[in-house]
Amino acid sequence: MSKEFHRIDLCDRNSFHVRQHADRLVEFETVEELRAVFAAGIPDRWTVLAGGNNILFTRDYEGLLLTPTSQRIEIVEDLGEHVRVRIDAGAEWDDAVAWAVEHGLWGIENLSLIPGKAGAAPVQNIGAYGREAKDVIRRVEMYCVESDSMLTLDAEHCRFGYRESVFKHELRGRAVITAIEILLSRTPQPHLGYGDVEREVEARGGATLRNIRDAICAIRRAKLPDTAELGNAGSFFKNPAVDLAVAERLRAEWPDMPLYPAQEAGKAKLAAGWLIDKAGMKGYREGRVGVHERQALVLVNLGGATGGEVLALAQKVQAAVRDMFGIAIDTEVNIL
Numbered sequence: 001m002s003k004e005f006h007r008i009d010l011c012d013r014n015s016f017h018v019r020q021h022a023d024r025l026v027e028f029e030t031v032e033e034l035r036a037v038f039a040a041g042i043p044d045r046w047t048v049l050a051g052g053n054n055i056l057f058t059r060d061y062e063g064l065l066l067t068p069t070s071q072r073i074e075i076v077e078d079l080g081e082h083v084r085v086r087i088d089a090g091a092e093w094d095d096a097v098a099w100a101v102e103h104g105l106w107g108i109e110n111l112s113l114i115p116g117k118a119g120a121a122p123v124q125n126i127g128a129y130g131r132e133a134k135d136v137i138r139r140v141e142m143y144c145v146e147s148d149s150m151l152t153l154d155a156e157h158c159r160f161g162y163r164e165s166v167f168k169h170e171l172r173g174r175a176v177i178t179a180i181e182i183l184l185s186r187t188p189q190p191h192l193g194y195g196d197v198e199r200e201v202e203a204r205g206g207a208t209l210r211n212i213r214d215a216i217c218a219i220r221r222a223k224l225p226d227t228a229e230l231g232n233a234g235s236f237f238k239n240p241a242v243d244l245a246v247a248e249r250l251r252a253e254w255p256d257m258p259l260y261p262a263q264e265a266g267k268a269k270l271a272a273g274w275l276i277d278k279a280g281m282k283g284y285r286e287g288r289v290g291v292h293e294r295q296a297l298v299l300v301n302l303g304g305a306t307g308g309e310v311l312a313l314a315q316k317v318q319a320a321v322r323d324m325f326g327i328a329i330d331t332e333v334n335i336l
Contacts, residue, residue, distance in 0.1 A: 002026055002033040010061070014052035015115065017231035018307040022061040025049070029070045029090075031150060031178060034143050037066065042145055047336070048176055050089065050117035054124060054233055055334045058307035066176060068119055073099050076181065084138065086181050089119025093126070101209045105184035107136045109209055110191055112216045115227065115234060119177040123167040124332075125160045129216055130194035134160035139181040140167075145174055162263055163238055163332055195219070223295045231301030232292070236314060237272045237329045244268055250325065254278070272321075272329045273297040279320040289313045311335060 004026050011019045028034045045063030049055065068090035077084040083105055087096050097112045110131040120126070121133040122140050137160075140153045159166040167177065190207035192198040200215035201207055225232055239260070242250075247268035251257050260269040276282055276296035283293035288305035291313070292298040299310055299317075314331060321329050 002028045002036070010049075010052070010057060010065075013049060013067075014055055014057055015227040015231060015233050016056055016301050016305075016307065016310060017227075018057050018301065018305065018310070020057040020060050020307065022049075022065045023063060025065040025067060027067045027069050029068075031143055034066070034176060034178070035148060037064070038145055038148065047173070048119070050120050051092070051115060053116040053227075054120065054332070055336060056233065056307050056310055057336050058311055059336075061336060068117065068176075068178065070178075071095070081186055083184050083186065084181055085184055086179055087118040088179050089117060089177050091118045092116075093118050093121055097213065100184055101213050104186060104209065106187065106189045106209060107182065107184040109212045110194075110197075110216060112213045113220045118180055122158060122160075122165055122177065122180055124163055125165050127163070128220075129197050130191050132160070134158070136182040136184065137180055138183045140177055141179040141181070142171070142175040142177045145176065150178075151175070162241070162269075224298060225292055225294075225300060230292075231305070232298050233333045235272075235295075235297040236299045236331060236333050237276070237297055237317070238332045239269050239272045240275075240327055240329050241267045241269050242327065246327075250327075270327065275321045275325055275327060275329065276317055279317075279324045281317050281320050284313075284317075286313060286316070291317060307335075 006024055008022050008025045010022055011017050026037050043064045047065060049065040049067050070088040071091040072088045073091055073096055074086055075083055076086045093116050094113055096118055097108050100108050110129040111126060114126050114128060122137055126133045137155050140158060142151055144151050190212060192201055192207060196219055197215060200219060201211050204211040204215055241262040241264055244266055247259055251259060258271040258274055262269040273296040281291050282296035284291045288302050289309045290300050290302055292300050299313055318329055321327055
């Protein structure tokens with residue numbers, strides 16, 4: 001059953017825990033309930049607020065927020081070696097990872113402990129430790145607001161990129177994701193070549209699904225603050241992709257600078273956290289906000305901060321990196 005709230009405090013509905021209000025928020029479970037929200041007309045301003053883990057409110061939201069609540073995870077087709085799994089948009093992403101591990105299904109174990117709902121996974125093309133949501137997503141179910149119809153979008157039409165998708169651009173403000181379908185495997189497919197993953201997995205006895213999940217959870221907990229203790233949205237900044245010539249010039253000046261392959265030809269990806277650290281901003285604090293001391297990509301609410309204060313710190317971090325390296329780092333978080 002849908003629930004509707006007016007002038008609702010959003011402090012407990014965003015991981016930064018900034019205290020802003022929304023004119024109206026509707027929790028919906030079914031497509032029929034979602035349709036009913038728009039039956040009287042499309043509001044001038046609306047957006048989806050799922051887990052609130054990748055959003056920064058800098059002011060009150062004068063419009064409609066939609067929150068999916070259905071959390072079903074089910075096998076829709078067993079193909080033997082592979083299994084098609086449907087996940088409702090309101091399911092916690094990490095619950096889906098835990099479910100897959102319990103069922104002996106490979107494909108999303110490297111994405112353990114990423115906060116947020118499953119419906120947000122294709123929007124952001126979430127990724128970690130060498131894997132991304134696009135590696136397993138096959139279809140995305142969505143409600144098209146303008147036509148009042150359901151549509152299933154195949155992965156090849158989702159225009160997945162580094163923290164990018166069609167849902168952040170052409171379909172933004174036009175569609176509400178209601179479920180995703182992913183393809184998992186019963187055949188072991190460990191991906192251990194990123195960071196400390198292989199060492200942590202071996203320390204636990206080798207590359208089993210459980211060991212990989214436990215290793216990645218341990219690594220994330222060691223590096224990233226708990227949102228219950230420090231308001232944050234995980235990685236606030238994207239790793240910038242630059243021309244190879246620029247990367248080579250920077251590497252000549254900074255031999256320890258990490259470089260990674262980029263999806264675009266002729267480009268390399270830099271580590272934004274390393275850039276922020278070298279620019280002297282790791283661990284930096286200003287009033288009620290700061291850059292986390294263990295992970296420079298993470299901005300934290302030290303207590304009682306406003307979204308405006310977080311945004312001002314983000315801009316200061318961007319300026320410091322630009323001044324030292326001549327590199328622009330973009331935000332990963334949706335700023336409202």
